[in-house]
Amino acid sequence: MKRKNRTFGVIGLGRFGYHVARTLAQGGAEVIACDVDEEKVREISEYVSLAYVLDATDAKALKESGIANVDTAVVSIGENIEASIL
Numbered sequence: 001m002k003r004k005n006r007t008f009g010v011i012g013l014g015r016f017g018y019h020v021a022r023t024l025a026q027g028g029a030e031v032i033a034c035d036v037d038e039e040k041v042r043e044i045s046e047y048v049s050l051a052y053v054l055d056a057t058d059a060k061a062l063k064e065s066g067i068a069n070v071d072t073a074v075v076s077i078g079e080n081i082e083a084s085i086l
Contacts, residue, residue, distance in 0.1 A: 005030055009067035010048075010074045011056050013040040017076030022047045032067050 006029055010021040013035035021033040021044050031048040035041050038053045045051040054061040056077060062068060 006072060007032070007070040008072050008074065009070040010034070010076065011062075011067065012076040013037065013044055014076060017074065018044055020074050020076065025049070032065060032070060034062075034065055034067060 008021075008024050008029050008031045010017050010024075010031060010033045013021065013033060017033070017035070018040065021031050025031045025047045032050045032052070033041070033044045033048045034052040034054050034056065035044075036053065036055050041051045041053045050066065052061075052065045054065060056062065056075075067073060
């Protein structure tokens with residue numbers, strides 16, 4: 001039985017989040033990436049399946065992005081502890 005590719009969500013595209021998203025995508029995974037910084041989203045968009053500019057503290061925006069449906073999510077928000085907890 002062939003296993004379905006896992007889907008990943010990466011919230012926060014600082015140095016760590018960017019490299020996680022890019023590495024996963026280059027390995028063939030479907031990746032949804034998001035960050036509040038438009039430039040960071042633009043940089044990762046050529047590698048990942050979907051990339052969104054959004055505020056990670058906005059539950060509605062996260063849900064609409066599809067990130068709530070991924071198999072695994074990586075939260076890499078270092079500066080805002082509230083966003084990391086959400």
